Amino acid sequence: MDEDFEVVIIGAGMSGLGMAARLKEAGRNAFTVLEKAGSIGGTWRDNTYPGAACDVQSHLYWYSFGEQPDWSRTYAGQPEILRNLERFARSHRLDEHIRFGVEVTQATWSDEAGRWLLGTSRGDRLRARVLITAWGQLDRPAWARVEGADRFAGTQVHTARWPHDLEVTGKRVACIGSAASAVQLVPAIAEAAERLTVFQRSANYLLPRQDRALADDERAALLAEPHRYAALREDMFRERDGWAAGLRDDGNPVRDEFQRVAGEHLAAQVADDGLRDRLAPDHAFGCKRVLISDDYYPALSRDNVELVTEPIAGIEPEGIRTTDGRRHDVDVIVHATGFQPLDRTGGVEIVGRNLLTLREAWKEGPEAYLGMAVSGFPNMFMLYGPNTNLGHHSILFMVECQIDYVLQALGALDGGKDRTLDVAAHVQRRYNEELQRALAGTAFAAGCGSWYTTSEGRVVNNWPSSIESYRERTAVFAPQDYEGYEDYEAYEG
Known part of the structure; x- marks a missing residue:
C-alpha cells in the first residue's frame, strides 16, 4: 500500500532541512524527507576534500531562525558547518521525519488522485499532495572529459x-x-x-x-547578546547585498x-x-x-x-x-572540475501533466517561475531552483524567501482537499522573458562560457540583482498566477 503524505521533501541538505524545520514550526507534521545518502548535509557531507570551506562569512551562512551557531572562524570550514547542521537537525527533531538510503527514482503527477506518486530505488511507493525538491544546483560531480x-x-x-x-x-x-x-x-x-x-x-x-x-571573548559576547549577533548579520547582509551592483x-x-x-x-x-x-x-x-x-x-x-x-x-x-x-x-x-549545473532533475524522472517530463520541459535550459514552480507540474516547488544562485551573497537568504513562499502556497491549498496549484504557462513565460532581459545587463551574460549559462549563452543559474529585490518579488504568494485555484479571492494569505 502506498504511504500518503501532505508533503514530501527530496534531499536533506541545508535547503531541505530548513524547509522541514519551518514545516514543524508551523505545525505541519505530515511530511517526510527522503535522502539517498546515509546522513544529512548535502554538499557539506559530500565535499570533504582538504581545505573545504564556505565562501560566505560564517554568521551570514545560516538560517535566520532558531539558535545561532557559535562559529569559530569568520569563514567556517566544512567540518564545522556539518557539525552545526547535525546540531540543527537534532534541536528541531528532524530525524523522526528523515528516511536515509532512499533514492527517489521517479515522481509522477496524477490528476485523478491529485497527488504525486513516488517510486524509490528500493521499491518504496509514496504519495504526496505537495512535492518539494531540495537537491540544489551542485549535487552531481562533473569529471574532466579527457581522452585516456x-x-x-x-x-x-x-x-x-x-x-x-x-x-x-x-x-x-x-x-x-x-x-x-x-x-x-x-x-x-x-x-x-x-x-x-x-x-x-x-x-x-x-x-x-x-x-x-574568532577570539573567545568575541564569541562569548555574540552568544550572550543576541542583539549584537543580529546586528552583525544585518550589517554583513547590507554590505554584501550592495555588492550586487x-x-x-x-x-x-x-x-x-x-x-x-x-x-x-x-x-x-x-x-x-x-x-x-x-x-x-x-x-x-x-x-x-x-x-x-x-x-x-x-x-x-x-x-x-x-x-x-x-x-x-x-x-x-x-x-x-x-x-x-x-x-x-x-x-x-x-x-577539481565542479558539477553539472544544467542537470537540475537530481537524477529523478519527474513526470507532470500529459506525461510531460521535466527533462523535456527543460530541453532548452532550466527555467521556473520565481525559481520555484514549473508549468505543467502541479503542487511542485523547488528550493534553490533555476536562476536563484548568487554571485555576491549567501544563498540561504534566497532559500528562506522560497521557504516562506512555499508555506504560503500550502496555506492556499488548505481551503480544499482537491485544490491544485499549477503556475500558468503565460505567467512563467512572461516572468522568464523579464528575467532574461535583466540578466542581459549583467556580467553573467558577458560570454565567457561559465557554468552559469547554457551553450547558447542563456543564463539559467543566477539571479540578476539583490536579495532584497528577490525578497520583494516573493514576499506575497499570488494565487492568481496559478491555474486550478478558482476561488483564490477567498485566500487571505
Whole structure:
C-alpha cells in the first residue's frame, strides 16, 4: 500500500532541512524527507576534500531562525558547518521525519488522485499532495572529459567524492581545475605533496579572504547578546547585498573597486612576472565565479608547485600529457572540475501533466517561475531552483524567501482537499522573458562560457540583482498566477 503524505521533501541538505524545520514550526507534521545518502548535509557531507570551506562569512551562512551557531572562524570550514547542521537537525527533531538510503527514482503527477506518486530505488511507493525538491544546483560531480582517463595507472578522485583514506604526502599530485574547490584544495595539500601540478584552463578573479579565528571573548559576547549577533548579520547582509551592483555589465564604482582590489591582490602575492601574467583573468569581472583566497597565490609560488596553462591532450598510464607534447608524471589526479549545473532533475524522472517530463520541459535550459514552480507540474516547488544562485551573497537568504513562499502556497491549498496549484504557462513565460532581459545587463551574460549559462549563452543559474529585490518579488504568494485555484479571492494569505 502506498504511504500518503501532505508533503514530501527530496534531499536533506541545508535547503531541505530548513524547509522541514519551518514545516514543524508551523505545525505541519505530515511530511517526510527522503535522502539517498546515509546522513544529512548535502554538499557539506559530500565535499570533504582538504581545505573545504564556505565562501560566505560564517554568521551570514545560516538560517535566520532558531539558535545561532557559535562559529569559530569568520569563514567556517566544512567540518564545522556539518557539525552545526547535525546540531540543527537534532534541536528541531528532524530525524523522526528523515528516511536515509532512499533514492527517489521517479515522481509522477496524477490528476485523478491529485497527488504525486513516488517510486524509490528500493521499491518504496509514496504519495504526496505537495512535492518539494531540495537537491540544489551542485549535487552531481562533473569529471574532466579527457581522452585516456580510464587508462591512468594511479588514483583518480573528484573533490566532491574525496576518499577519507587518500594520502597525498610524498605523492606527485595533479589538480585539474583552478576554480572554487581548487583554490581551497591546493594550499591545503601543497606542502605535503612531493610535487603538485595545477592545470588551469582559464584564470579567475581572486579577492582577499581575510579569514581569521574568532577570539573567545568575541564569541562569548555574540552568544550572550543576541542583539549584537543580529546586528552583525544585518550589517554583513547590507554590505554584501550592495555588492550586487558590481556584477552589472555597465561599468560602476563597485565593480571598478573590486577589479582594483583583485589586481592589487595578485600583484602583492605573486612576484614572478610570468606567473602573474598567467593568473590574470581575460574576461569581464563576475562573468565567471569570483573566488576568495589568502593562500592560493602563495601556494602556486612554492618550488614544488607548478601552474600549467597548456591544454590537456590526454591522460596516459603514467600521467597527463599537454598539447605541447610534455608528459607530467603523477601518482594522483584530482578532478577539481565542479558539477553539472544544467542537470537540475537530481537524477529523478519527474513526470507532470500529459506525461510531460521535466527533462523535456527543460530541453532548452532550466527555467521556473520565481525559481520555484514549473508549468505543467502541479503542487511542485523547488528550493534553490533555476536562476536563484548568487554571485555576491549567501544563498540561504534566497532559500528562506522560497521557504516562506512555499508555506504560503500550502496555506492556499488548505481551503480544499482537491485544490491544485499549477503556475500558468503565460505567467512563467512572461516572468522568464523579464528575467532574461535583466540578466542581459549583467556580467553573467558577458560570454565567457561559465557554468552559469547554457551553450547558447542563456543564463539559467543566477539571479540578476539583490536579495532584497528577490525578497520583494516573493514576499506575497499570488494565487492568481496559478491555474486550478478558482476561488483564490477567498485566500487571505
